[in-house]
């Protein structure tokens with residue numbers, strides 16, 4: 001009889017197994033695939049953005065999917081605990097922009113190695129290549145059954161099976177079915193942090209393909225044309241639509257607007273001069289043009305923004321690239337400033353959930369005790385990581401959530417007794 005059986009060998013399950021075994025409890029970690037932490041290994045482009053150094057409030061803001069739920073688990077284990085965990089075990093971390101923390105070696109394998117070494121140090125038994133097919137609860141214990149028919153018994157179980165994105169890593173959504181058996185609700189599942197599709201002519205014709213714009217403001221519009229969300233970051237035009245940090249952050253709101261507007265086509269807006277208002281942009285353009293009134297417009301405005309985008313926006317504003325300031329009307333300059341500030345285009349959705357960095361939705365957090373990660377519906381059952389309805393932007397927030405909830409789930413699963421409940 002194990003004290004705790006953890007299902008899922010991603011960052012959340014590994015951390016749960018580590019913390020469950022802290023007081024020499026017998027812990028079993030079961031992973032479907034050969035090799036632990038497959039998603040962790042490809043995270044952060046193979047560098048693993050393992051956490052974020054920003055203050056709590058900023059971290060929570062960057063976890064639009066129920067980030068506030070993490071305040072409670074943070075009181076036991078937070079982003080600083082993650083940093084200490086790795087650094088005290090010999091893996092130094094470095095901070096990059098926006099508080100993002102990476103191993104100094106730039107290798108996700110080194111993050112995984114620290115976690116695996118800790119599992120070994122604490123004598124956690126690990127089964128790989130062992131998909132779990134069922135969890136059943138009987139009197140004061142659980143039976144976990146593998147696809148090959150083998151059974152294991154534990155006083156507590158931690159479900160840490162991840163979401164459904166990038167399924168070749170092993171995360172295929174099995175945990176939702178396990179949780180449902182115990183009466184848990186699975187909220188609507190949707191792709192987040194995923195590129196956005198558009199069939200606008202300029203995308204189909206690949207006019208801007210490969211063009212990346214720095215520090216622009218990208219917005220998702222509501223039905224009434226008001227902005228639902230804006231993200232000011234870099235973005236990239238691709239052969240099917242848009243990608244890059246700003247687009248990834250906007251992606252979940254495309255899904256949400258599609259649900260709300262009950263249609264596929266959603267409007268987005270791009271502002272390439274987010275730190276100026278439209279009047280200031282107009283003045284900037286006018287000043288440049290007045291200084292070189294005889295130059296053709298595409299040359300007079302050269303350098304104001306990436307050349308391909310300049311030409312594209314001039315076309316959107318119906319301005320001949322070869323014309324000069326002398327032939328431009330005030331209205332045309334106004335239109336140009338407006339296009340720079342509010343180029344509006346239609347998108348048709350995102351790439352599917354399988355291609356998403358993160359799964360939105362999951363086991364409802366209303367049914368989880370935030371201080372312990374215990375199920376409110378089933379004694380001795382704990383859940384953590386991406387299987388829960390918690391999702392963050394890219395920037396280290398998802399692994400943070402996985403490690404934090406994993407630590408807390410394991411901590412309480414490792415010391416759980418049924419006597420305490422009965423008493």
Ligand SMILES: Cc1cc2nc3c(=O)[nH]c(=O)nc-3n(C[C@H](O)[C@H](O)[C@H](O)COP(=O)(O)OP(=O)(O)OC[C@H]3O[C@@H](n4cnc5c(N)ncnc54)[C@H](O)[C@@H]3O)c2cc1C
Nearest residue numbers: 008010011012032043044049132162170385386396398399
């Ligand atoms: C390409 C990519 C890059 C990313 N980069 C970052 C990043 O740099 N920073 C960041 O914060 N987040 C990043 N993320 C998100 C982050 O990796 C995940 O949120 C995180 O791995 C979730 O951890 P988890 O342990 O909950 O789930 P997972 O890592 O998905 O692990 C779940 C594990 O459970 C196992 N499992 C599933 N079903 C069963 C079963 N039936 N029996 C046994 N085992 C099972 C799976 O095989 C898997 O190993 C990235 C995601 C992707 C796809």
